[in-house]
Amino acid sequence: MKISYNWLKKYIPIKLSVEEFCDKLTMFGLEVEEIINLEEKFENIVIGKIISISKHPNSDHLSTCLVDIAEKEPLSVICGAPNVGKNQTVVLAKIGAKIGEIEVKKVKLRGIKSFGMICSEKELGLSENHSGIMILDEKFNAGEPISKALNLADNIIEVEVTPNRPDLLGMIGLAREIGVMIDEKYSKPKIKFQESSQLTSDAISIEIKNPKLCPRYCCRIVRNVTIKSSPDWLQQRLRAIGLRSINNVVDVTNFVLMEYGQPLHAFDYDKISGKKIIVRTAKNNEQIELLDEENYKLKQDNLVIADAEKPIALAGIMGGMSSCISPKTKDIVLECAHFEPKNIRTTSYLMNLESDSSHRFERGTNPNGLEEIIDRAAQLIQQVAGGEICKNIVDVYPKKISPQKIFLRTKRVNDILNINLKSEKIKSFLQKFEFTISEKNNDFEVTIPTFRPDIEREIDLIEEIARRYGYQNITSTASIPQIENRQKRLTLRAIKNHLVKLGFFEVCNLSFSGTDVFEKLNLSNSDFRRETADMKNPLGEQFSILRTTLIPDLLRNVATNLSYKFEDFKLFEMNNVYFKKDEKSFLEKTFLTGTITGKFNSEYWNVHPDKPSFFDVKGVVESILEILHIPKITNYVKSTEPYFVKEQSADLIFGDEKIGSFGVLSDKILSKFEIKTFTLLFDIDLTKLLKHISQDEIVYSEVIKFPPVLRDIALISAQNISVSEIEKTIKSLNSEIIRSVSLFDVYAGKQIEKGHRSLAFRITFQSEKSTLTDNFVDKLFDKIVRKLSSDYKIKLRKK
Amino acid sequence: MTLKSEIENILNQARKDISSCKNLSDLENLKVKFLGRKSRFSELLKRIGKLSSEERPIIGKLLNKSKSEIENIIEKRRNSFENTVNNSEHTFDITMPGRPIEIGAKHPVFQVWEEIEDIFISMGFEIAEGPEIENEYNNFDALNTPEWHPARNLQDTLYLKNGMLLRTHTSPVQIRVMKNFKPPIKIISPGRCYRNDKPDASHLPVFHQFEALVVDVGITFADLKSTLDSFVKRFFGEKIRSRFRPHFFPFTEPSAEIDMLCINCHGKGCKLCKNSGWLEMGGAGMVDPAVLENVKFDSEKYTGFAFGLGIDRITMLRYGISDIRTLFKNDLRFLKQFV
Known part of the structure; x- marks a missing residue:
C-alpha cells in the first residue's frame, strides 16, 4: 500500500526522518518496499502554458506546441496527445527530467526538434490515466515546479501490508499501529455537521435479504449537492497515492476509504428505483454494467445491491453505471456496509475484478464503527459539494457482531518468548493496541476489538507482545557449538564412495603389528615408520607395536585372497596409524592405502583389459585428487620408497611436502608376502592431504558459447622430454585460448629414430569472446610448432 | 534360340535362383555364376562386337539393362539377409551378460x-572424535573411575611403555569435548577402542563403539530413554523396543544396561538371545555430577545423559554373524556380500 508521509502525519506526530521511520516500520512487521521522494522525482518538471499550436508538417497526429515555462523563450515541444490545445495549462518535463526510468532528451521527431515532453497523469505516476495529457487549472503559474504547484513535496512510502491485517489498509489504522510502535497518541478527524429535518428513513428503505453475506448496511442521504471537480487539497491527497480525481463526491468516498480503510459508495438517489435498496444475491442471467463500462452476467452466488427493479452495484466490489454520480446528480445516497469476506473474494476472483474496495472487504473490515465513517464522508461531502444531510443514519444490523474475548497468561508469554515481562508491562502493551483488559491474578482476559480479525487465540496476542517488545530485544539462547569437523568426515566418506565405485573393496585390520614388517618392506633404519608406539603388555609378538603403515596388513589380505583363487581384485583400507612423537606423546594419522592385484578389470567376453601398468594406479590417485577438487599444484617425482620397482613409481608432492606414493610393487617385496601376481599399490597420508583441500566449493563459470576448435599434433620427441613438460610448454603460449592438451597416442619403435618417441596430442582452442578463425588457430599452431622445435628440438611427425 | 530369348532365360533363371537362395555365401556364388568373368553373360557381352550393326545397339542395350537388374536383385537380397541377421531372435542373444561394471x-x-x-545427525547430533592413545586421566579419572576399579588392571587395559594407554571406550572424547565446549552439547563419538582380550569368537583386542552424550539445561532420564529408543527403532525397525536395567558404571548415576527386543524372535526366545527374548546392547545413564564437575560444568544447572553401544556387535546382529573374527579376516568371499 502507498502511504503519503505528509497525510499520515495529520493523524500522528512523527518526529523521525523518513528513513528512520521506515526502518522502524520494517522491524515492526510492516515491510517498507520503496520510498519515493516526490520532489526529487519531479525535478525539472514544471507548469507550462501552451501559447500556440500547429500541426506537425510530416505527421497527422503530432502537433508542434510553443510552451511558456517563464524562461527567456518558450520551448518548442512536439506532442501526440489527442486532447492537446491552445491556452492549456499543462505539465512539462524539461530536458534532463526523468519520467519513470527514462530521461527526457532533446529529440528530433520526423525532422522537427522537440525540447521537452508534455506529460499525462500516468507518465507522472499520479494515476493510471493515459487517455491524454494532464490539463491543469489555469491559475497555476508557468515555470513553477509541479512538486510545489501541486503540493507534492512529500515522501510516498510503499509498504507491504500482510493479508492478516486489513486494519492497516487505512491511515487511521496505520496511525494506531504506529502509535504502538513509537509510543505516541494518534488522533482521528473531528466530525461535526448539521442535519436537515428530513429523516433519511423517509427517503429510503433498506432490506438485507442475506444477512450472512451482508451483516450490516448503513446509508445516509445528502440532498442538493453540486457535482464539480474537487478542491486542490483533496485532489492532492489522492494524487499523491496514485488515485485519479473524478469529482468531488466520488473523491470524498475514496478519501474516506483511504482514511479509514472502509470502502464507501455513493449512488445517485434519483436513479434508485422505488427508493429502495435491497441487498440480495443475483438472479440467474441478471446483468449489470459496472463503472469499468463492462457488462457482467451475474450468477446466483453473487451478492448485489439492488433497487426495486435491478442490481445497481456488485456488492463490495464495484458500483454500477446506471446509478453512478454524474454532473447532473442532485441527491446522493451514501453506502457504508460490511460484507462477508469469503463471498467477496470468490466473486472478485471468478469475475477477475479487483478494486480498492474488494481488496479490503475480502480481507475483513470492521463491522462496527461504520457510523463514524459514514458521518465523516457526509461531513466532507457537505464541505466540498454543499447540500443538506438528512437526519439520522439508516442502519440495518440485525445481529451485532461483538468482540471476542481471549485469555492470556503472563507465564505463557514469558515461556514462549523466553523473556521476563511483568504483568503490568504486558498490560500496557495490550492497551496500546486498544485491547480492553480485565486482570485476573497476573493473567488477563483480553477483549479484541472487531477491527482485529487476525487475533483469534492466545498465541496471536503473544505475537503482538513480541512485536511490541521487539524481536531484536529477545536474546538468543546459547549458540550450538560446532564440534565436529564436518569437512573431514564428508571428505573421507567421499573418498571411500569413490573407491567403491571404482571396484575397490574396503578391508579393516586391527591396529597392532610386529616389528618384523619393516624388514619385509625393506625400510631403511632411519625410515619414519620405525618410530613406533610400543606396548607394555602386548598380547603377543605380533601385537607388540601399533602399526605405522597399513601396507603389510593389506599385502597379507592380498595374499589370503589370492589363495582363495581371486585373480584380479582391488582392496583399500582407510585407518589410523600411530607414531611416536617424543617420549611422552604420539601422533595419530589417517592413511589411505590400496592395492590393485592382477588386471584393473577382469577378463570378460567383451572386456579385454590391457596389461596392468603403473598408469592404472596413477589414474586412481589422480581421480581421488579430482573429486577432492585439489588444484593441480601436484607434482610427481620418482619415488624413493624401497618397495617399488624403481622406474615405475612416483611420490605425490604438494609444495615441498610428500603426501604419498604409488607404483608397481617389486617382485622381491611381493615374494616376502607370498604374492605371485602383479600388484600395484598407493599409500596416501590423508591427514596431510586434507590440509590441502580447498575450502571453496565448485566454482561455476558460464559455459562458453563460442565453439571450440580441435587440432591434433603428432610430434617426434626425445625420450627424455617429459609429456608434462611438453603440455606445459604448449599451454604457456596462450593459456586463455588453449583450453586443454591431451595425449592420445604414444609410439616408439620402427620408423621412429632411436631414443625418440612419437607423441600425439589433441589441442582444444576456445575463446570466451569470439569464434576463433582458422587463420588465428593456424598462426597459434605454427607458434607451438616453432616453440617446441626451438626449445626442445621436437619435430612434427611427417605423415 | 535367339540371343534375345537367351538373355531373357538367363534373367529369369537369375530371378528364381536369387529369390530362393538361403544365405549370404550362396548369394555370393550366384553373383559369380550370373555376372562373373566366366558367366554366360560375360560371354555374350564379348560377342557384341561381332553382331550386325542393326542388332548391336538393341542387344547391347538389353544386355546392359539385364545386367543392372541382376545386380539390383542381388543387392536387395543381400540387404534382406543383413536385416534378418540383425533382427533375428536366434542370432542376437540378449541374455548374454552386459559389459561388467565392477563395484x-x-x-x-x-x-x-x-x-x-x-541417524544421529538426523536427530541433531554432531560427530566428535579423539585420539585412540589416551592418558589415564581422560580414560579413567575424569570419568570418576576409582583407583581400585578392575578396568584399570593390566589384565583389562592395554598400556603403552610410556604409561599411556589405548582407550577402553570413546568416553574420553566426551571429556575432551566438554573441556572445550559449553552446553548445549549433543554428540556421538564413534571410534576404535581396545581391551586386553585374547581373540576368540566374541572378543578381539580391538573393537568399535560409539557413545552418545547430551548435556544441557533440563536433560532427563526420559530424554535418554526416548533417544535410545528412537535410535534402535530407526536402525532395527519399528517393532524393536528397548529396555533399561539398573547397573553400575562409575561415570553415570543412575546407570543402566540397555537391552533391545531380540531381532530374531521378537521376544519369544531363541538361540540368538539365549531364550531371554532380549539382546544386551550396552550401557547408559545420566552423566554423574562428579564428571560434570571435573569438566567445570555447574552440575546443578546442567544435566546430561550418555550411552555407549558396540558397532561391531550391531553389525553382527544385523547380518547374523556369530564370530567377531569373521569381520576382520578381509576375505573377499565375505566382503563381496556387502556390495
Whole structure:
C-alpha cells in the first residue's frame, strides 16, 4: 500500500526522518518496499502554458506546441496527445527530467526538434490515466515546479501490508499501529455537521435479504449537492497515492476509504428505483454494467445491491453505471456496509475484478464503527459539494457482531518468548493496541476489538507482545557449538564412495603389528615408520607395536585372497596409524592405502583389459585428487620408497611436502608376502592431504558459447622430454585460448629414430569472446610448432 | 534360340535362383555364376562386337539393362539377409551378460558406522572424535573411575611403555569435548577402542563403539530413554523396543544396561538371545555430577545423559554373524556380500 508521509502525519506526530521511520516500520512487521521522494522525482518538471499550436508538417497526429515555462523563450515541444490545445495549462518535463526510468532528451521527431515532453497523469505516476495529457487549472503559474504547484513535496512510502491485517489498509489504522510502535497518541478527524429535518428513513428503505453475506448496511442521504471537480487539497491527497480525481463526491468516498480503510459508495438517489435498496444475491442471467463500462452476467452466488427493479452495484466490489454520480446528480445516497469476506473474494476472483474496495472487504473490515465513517464522508461531502444531510443514519444490523474475548497468561508469554515481562508491562502493551483488559491474578482476559480479525487465540496476542517488545530485544539462547569437523568426515566418506565405485573393496585390520614388517618392506633404519608406539603388555609378538603403515596388513589380505583363487581384485583400507612423537606423546594419522592385484578389470567376453601398468594406479590417485577438487599444484617425482620397482613409481608432492606414493610393487617385496601376481599399490597420508583441500566449493563459470576448435599434433620427441613438460610448454603460449592438451597416442619403435618417441596430442582452442578463425588457430599452431622445435628440438611427425 | 530369348532365360533363371537362395555365401556364388568373368553373360557381352550393326545397339542395350537388374536383385537380397541377421531372435542373444561394471563395497562395520552417524545427525547430533592413545586421566579419572576399579588392571587395559594407554571406550572424547565446549552439547563419538582380550569368537583386542552424550539445561532420564529408543527403532525397525536395567558404571548415576527386543524372535526366545527374548546392547545413564564437575560444568544447572553401544556387535546382529573374527579376516568371499 502507498502511504503519503505528509497525510499520515495529520493523524500522528512523527518526529523521525523518513528513513528512520521506515526502518522502524520494517522491524515492526510492516515491510517498507520503496520510498519515493516526490520532489526529487519531479525535478525539472514544471507548469507550462501552451501559447500556440500547429500541426506537425510530416505527421497527422503530432502537433508542434510553443510552451511558456517563464524562461527567456518558450520551448518548442512536439506532442501526440489527442486532447492537446491552445491556452492549456499543462505539465512539462524539461530536458534532463526523468519520467519513470527514462530521461527526457532533446529529440528530433520526423525532422522537427522537440525540447521537452508534455506529460499525462500516468507518465507522472499520479494515476493510471493515459487517455491524454494532464490539463491543469489555469491559475497555476508557468515555470513553477509541479512538486510545489501541486503540493507534492512529500515522501510516498510503499509498504507491504500482510493479508492478516486489513486494519492497516487505512491511515487511521496505520496511525494506531504506529502509535504502538513509537509510543505516541494518534488522533482521528473531528466530525461535526448539521442535519436537515428530513429523516433519511423517509427517503429510503433498506432490506438485507442475506444477512450472512451482508451483516450490516448503513446509508445516509445528502440532498442538493453540486457535482464539480474537487478542491486542490483533496485532489492532492489522492494524487499523491496514485488515485485519479473524478469529482468531488466520488473523491470524498475514496478519501474516506483511504482514511479509514472502509470502502464507501455513493449512488445517485434519483436513479434508485422505488427508493429502495435491497441487498440480495443475483438472479440467474441478471446483468449489470459496472463503472469499468463492462457488462457482467451475474450468477446466483453473487451478492448485489439492488433497487426495486435491478442490481445497481456488485456488492463490495464495484458500483454500477446506471446509478453512478454524474454532473447532473442532485441527491446522493451514501453506502457504508460490511460484507462477508469469503463471498467477496470468490466473486472478485471468478469475475477477475479487483478494486480498492474488494481488496479490503475480502480481507475483513470492521463491522462496527461504520457510523463514524459514514458521518465523516457526509461531513466532507457537505464541505466540498454543499447540500443538506438528512437526519439520522439508516442502519440495518440485525445481529451485532461483538468482540471476542481471549485469555492470556503472563507465564505463557514469558515461556514462549523466553523473556521476563511483568504483568503490568504486558498490560500496557495490550492497551496500546486498544485491547480492553480485565486482570485476573497476573493473567488477563483480553477483549479484541472487531477491527482485529487476525487475533483469534492466545498465541496471536503473544505475537503482538513480541512485536511490541521487539524481536531484536529477545536474546538468543546459547549458540550450538560446532564440534565436529564436518569437512573431514564428508571428505573421507567421499573418498571411500569413490573407491567403491571404482571396484575397490574396503578391508579393516586391527591396529597392532610386529616389528618384523619393516624388514619385509625393506625400510631403511632411519625410515619414519620405525618410530613406533610400543606396548607394555602386548598380547603377543605380533601385537607388540601399533602399526605405522597399513601396507603389510593389506599385502597379507592380498595374499589370503589370492589363495582363495581371486585373480584380479582391488582392496583399500582407510585407518589410523600411530607414531611416536617424543617420549611422552604420539601422533595419530589417517592413511589411505590400496592395492590393485592382477588386471584393473577382469577378463570378460567383451572386456579385454590391457596389461596392468603403473598408469592404472596413477589414474586412481589422480581421480581421488579430482573429486577432492585439489588444484593441480601436484607434482610427481620418482619415488624413493624401497618397495617399488624403481622406474615405475612416483611420490605425490604438494609444495615441498610428500603426501604419498604409488607404483608397481617389486617382485622381491611381493615374494616376502607370498604374492605371485602383479600388484600395484598407493599409500596416501590423508591427514596431510586434507590440509590441502580447498575450502571453496565448485566454482561455476558460464559455459562458453563460442565453439571450440580441435587440432591434433603428432610430434617426434626425445625420450627424455617429459609429456608434462611438453603440455606445459604448449599451454604457456596462450593459456586463455588453449583450453586443454591431451595425449592420445604414444609410439616408439620402427620408423621412429632411436631414443625418440612419437607423441600425439589433441589441442582444444576456445575463446570466451569470439569464434576463433582458422587463420588465428593456424598462426597459434605454427607458434607451438616453432616453440617446441626451438626449445626442445621436437619435430612434427611427417605423415 | 535367339540371343534375345537367351538373355531373357538367363534373367529369369537369375530371378528364381536369387529369390530362393538361403544365405549370404550362396548369394555370393550366384553373383559369380550370373555376372562373373566366366558367366554366360560375360560371354555374350564379348560377342557384341561381332553382331550386325542393326542388332548391336538393341542387344547391347538389353544386355546392359539385364545386367543392372541382376545386380539390383542381388543387392536387395543381400540387404534382406543383413536385416534378418540383425533382427533375428536366434542370432542376437540378449541374455548374454552386459559389459561388467565392477563395484566394490565398504567394509560392513563401516557401512553400519556411517548409518549410525546418519541417524544421529538426523536427530541433531554432531560427530566428535579423539585420539585412540589416551592418558589415564581422560580414560579413567575424569570419568570418576576409582583407583581400585578392575578396568584399570593390566589384565583389562592395554598400556603403552610410556604409561599411556589405548582407550577402553570413546568416553574420553566426551571429556575432551566438554573441556572445550559449553552446553548445549549433543554428540556421538564413534571410534576404535581396545581391551586386553585374547581373540576368540566374541572378543578381539580391538573393537568399535560409539557413545552418545547430551548435556544441557533440563536433560532427563526420559530424554535418554526416548533417544535410545528412537535410535534402535530407526536402525532395527519399528517393532524393536528397548529396555533399561539398573547397573553400575562409575561415570553415570543412575546407570543402566540397555537391552533391545531380540531381532530374531521378537521376544519369544531363541538361540540368538539365549531364550531371554532380549539382546544386551550396552550401557547408559545420566552423566554423574562428579564428571560434570571435573569438566567445570555447574552440575546443578546442567544435566546430561550418555550411552555407549558396540558397532561391531550391531553389525553382527544385523547380518547374523556369530564370530567377531569373521569381520576382520578381509576375505573377499565375505566382503563381496556387502556390495
